Amino acid sequence: MKHWRIEDVAWDRFDPARADPDLVPLVKAAAMVERNGTDYAIYLNRVFADDPDFRRAADMWAAEEVQHGDALGRWAMLADPAWDYTAAFARYKAGFRLPLDALASVRGSRTGELIARCMVETGTSSYYTALAEATQEPVLKQICKNIAADEFRHFKLFYDHMRRYLARENIGLLRRLRIAAGRIGESEDDELAYAWHCGNEPEAQAYERTRCTAAYMGRAMAFYRFRHIERGMGMIFKSVGLAPRGRLSDLSARGAWRLLQWRRRRFAQRLAA
Numbered sequence: 001m002k003h004w005r006i007e008d009v010a011w012d013r014f015d016p017a018r019a020d021p022d023l024v025p026l027v028k029a030a031a032m033v034e035r036n037g038t039d040y041a042i043y044l045n046r047v048f049a050d051d052p053d054f055r056r057a058a059d060m061w062a063a064e065e066v067q068h069g070d071a072l073g074r075w076a077m078l079a080d081p082a083w084d085y086t087a088a089f090a091r092y093k094a095g096f097r098l099p100l101d102a103l104a105s106v107r108g109s110r111t112g113e114l115i116a117r118c119m120v121e122t123g124t125s126s127y128y129t130a131l132a133e134a135t136q137e138p139v140l141k142q143i144c145k146n147i148a149a150d151e152f153r154h155f156k157l158f159y160d161h162m163r164r165y166l167a168r169e170n171i172g173l174l175r176r177l178r179i180a181a182g183r184i185g186e187s188e189d190d191e192l193a194y195a196w197h198c199g200n201e202p203e204a205q206a207y208e209r210t211r212c213t214a215a216y217m218g219r220a221m222a223f224y225r226f227r228h229i230e231r232g233m234g235m236i237f238k239s240v241g242l243a244p245r246g247r248l249s250d251l252s253a254r255g256a257w258r259l260l261q262w263r264r265r266r267f268a269q270r271l272a273a
């Protein structure tokens with residue numbers, strides 16, 4: 001059972017005057033990536049072929065991700081009635097492919113796959129928390145709160161399964177750290193950048209990863225506050241098996257916060273150029 005339904009959102013409370021124009025294009029791009037959850041479930045079902053418990057959980061997870069896309073897409077169409085969610089997603093799906101024919105995890109092990117999933121859910125739960133706190137538009141606030149709560153449960157789900165596989169596969173700390181860092185670095189790959197393109201740029205304009213990454217990340221990073229990074233760092237630490245609270249986690253959160261500010265300025269410069 002899903003924890004909330006799209007019909008439960010108070011859509012009639014939508015207030016166009018409070019829809020921050022900086023947020024609308026971010027919501028459009030996020031809707032694409034979320035809606036693509038079904039493809040990721042196909043991949044997970046192949047990687048965990050002999051684990052029916054996990055496969056059931058993955059299918060349920062994907063249904064929730066799709067609902068995230070549908071809710072964000074519906075909100076974006078309220079904010080911008082000229083925008084077509086279905087058409088934008090069709091474009092995204094035609095141009096962005098996950099490794100659906102993989103028979104094993106692209107992360108080298110099932111533990112690695114689940115650590116990578118934990119990184120994604122850490123990112124999304126922090127992101128939607130930041131958006132929920134930043135927006136004054138009541139419908140988007142409600143949607144982002146609902147989504148952030150789902151993403152945190154998803155983190156917990158993948159974390160619990162990861163612990164189960166870790167006991168069996170026994171992957172060392174360094175390798176776990178490498179997998180986690182690698183997945184975080186991929187936030188500047190095509191998945192998000194291409195979603196920005198399909199959600200916000202006309203078909204006649206050629207896709208360019210550097211430009212689209214700067215456009216998406218530069219805007220998205222503006223909504224984070226230190227507390228979001230601090231909490232996210234605790235989740236990353238927990239995922240790789242380090243103490244989520246303590247000096248090392250603290251120092252890393254401060255470092256990540258500084259890096260985020262620096263990246264944000266760089267993206268802004270790149271966009272201006």
Ligand SMILES: [Fe+2]
Pocket residue numbers: 034064065068124147151
């Ligand atoms: Fe999601």
Ligand SMILES: [Fe+2]
Pocket residue numbers: 065121124150151154
């Ligand atoms: Fe999620």
